[in-house]
Amino acid sequence: MQPWRDEWFADGVRPASALLWRGVEAQHKVATMRLVDSLDDQAELERLLEASKPPLPPAAQGLHYLLSTPFRYRSPHPSRFRAGTDAGVWYGAKERETACTEVGYWRWRFLMDSAGLREGELVTEHTFFQAQARGPAVDLTREPWSRGAEAWKQRNDYAPCQALARAVRAHGKAQWIRYESVRRPGGLCGAVLAPQALSLPAAHRLETWVCKVNAKQALMLHDEDRVTVPIEA
Structure with a gap:
């Protein structure tokens, strides 16, 4: 039984x-630089990679x-509001700490799902930025x-959220979903289904964060800012 009523779309979609x-993750330039001997070659490799990508939806x-x-x-690989066969979803978080927690958790998932890595640790570099939804x-988080x-x-059963996202697309009224983070209770997140949202x-800034994750926790570092993410599967 679905945890919502179809009539909620009549008065439960709000601006x-x-x-x-x-x-x-911010390592694609590093990856291509390892393969070339000049900046011209690197630019050509980037062009070829861009041409090989799937087309963007209109x-x-x-x-x-x-x-x-x-x-x-x-x-x-499924996520909370997207099954493996569904269209793309852009995820973000209202609080920077919540975004760090989400990144740390998914890096941990990657580590644990990799048989050759799960006994060690993983260090990655990430670009953090803000976007307007x-x-x-x-x-x-609101009625109904x-x-x-x-x-x-649900911590690990994403089926109800994925079904809701499909229903939101089918009804065609809402462009994004606002919800509470499961990994950082009290934190707020957004799942954007429509690119036009x-x-x-104009004055967005980029921050470089380093993430170090092992079986027990994720450590996030940017300049003097530090976030420790204890892992609860």
Whole structure:
């Protein structure tokens, strides 16, 4: 039984906006530089890689790559609001600490899912930035959607959230979903389903964070800012 009623879409979709933090792995330039002997060769390699990528959906055309990338690829690995076969979803968090927690958790998942790595540790570099989400939204922290809180906050069973995202797309009224982070209770997140709901602020800034993860925790570091993410599977 689905944890929502279809009639909730009639009065439960409201205009909303939020600045959301997102962290993305920042190693692709390093990876291509290892393969070439000159900057011209590196530029040509980047051009060839770009040409080999799947086309962007029409709604994502013209978006900055930090915003459009999740809509270009259909990862076989599911996430909270996207099954492996579903269209892309852009995730962000209202608080920077919540974004760090989400990045740390998914790096831990990657480590634990890799048989040759799970006994060691993983160090990665990430670019953190803020984007503006604005448009009609389903807010799972407010009535009537909060009545399904038990389903939305399952730690590892994403099926109810994925079914809701498919229903949101089918109804065509909402462009993004606002919800509470399961990994950092009290933190707020956004799952953007429609590329047109996203934009970069005119004065957006980029931050470089280093993530070190092992079986027990993730450590996030940026200059003097530090976030420790204890892992609870």
